[in-house]
Structures are given as structure tokens and as C-alpha cells.
Amino acid sequence: MKTKNKRNLINIILSIILLIASSYVYIAKGYEIKYLISIILAFGLVAINIFLATKNVGFKNISFENADERDLYIAMKSAQSTLKFINDICLVFVFSFLILYGVTNNFIFMVMGLTLFALIVIMFITLLITQSYYEKNY
Secondary structure, three states, X not given: XXXXXXXXXXXXXXXXXXXXXXXXXXXXXXXXXXXXXXXXXXXXXXXXXXXXXXXXOOHHHHHHHOOOHHHHHHHHHHHHHHHHHHHHHHHHHHHHHHHXXXXXXXXXXXXXXXXXXXXXXXXXXXXXXXXXXXXXXX
């Protein structure tokens, strides 16, 4: 098996670690159906990653070859709109959880609000990094 991409090799290694961990939990914690389902899903993930690693052409290259400028523009605009929509939803939930924390003094609302706020910050930083990368390289 020859891999075409280092990222696929890392995905294979991580999915095999997940499979081993799922198997260990299945044996150590008892033979329950939820642990068996996790083994089956992890095995499927290993199989998919091995299949994708051995392919010559990735899905991204196939879709870019068959797409014209309008399709690429629509994909770009839909991805941008989705990111903006998810960002707005997270922001609404952040304010909701922080208001609930102020009303109830229940610490779980503070944790949930700050976690979503951290997600918004991570998305913003990722957006800045990817935009600067694509401005320099394309």
C-alpha cells in the first residue's frame, strides 16, 4: 500500500488508534452494544481512510476538474454563507447562555457560553490564517 498524501497516513494512524481504544473499552468495561457499535464505526473509518489513501486522485481534484467558474463561485458563496450563519447561531447561544447564567447562577451555563465563545474565536483565527495563506499562495 502506497499512500499519496501524508495527511491520509496520519488519518489512518489516528483511526487505528481509535479502533484499538474502542476495542480495549469494549473488553475492559463489559460487552455492551454501545462499545460494539463504536468498534464497528472505528473499523469503517479505518477502511475509508485506507481506501482514500490508496486512491490516485482525491475527491477534491475530481470536483475541481468538472467544475466551471460559476460552480466554484456558488460553492465559495455557499461556504461563506454557511460560516456566517453558524457564527451567528453560536453568538446567539453565547448571549443566551450568559444571560441564563446571570439569572440562575448555574455554572454550567457559564461553561457552555464560554465554550461557544471560544469556538467563535477559533473560527475567526482560522479564517484569518486561511485567508492570509490563500492571498500569499494564489
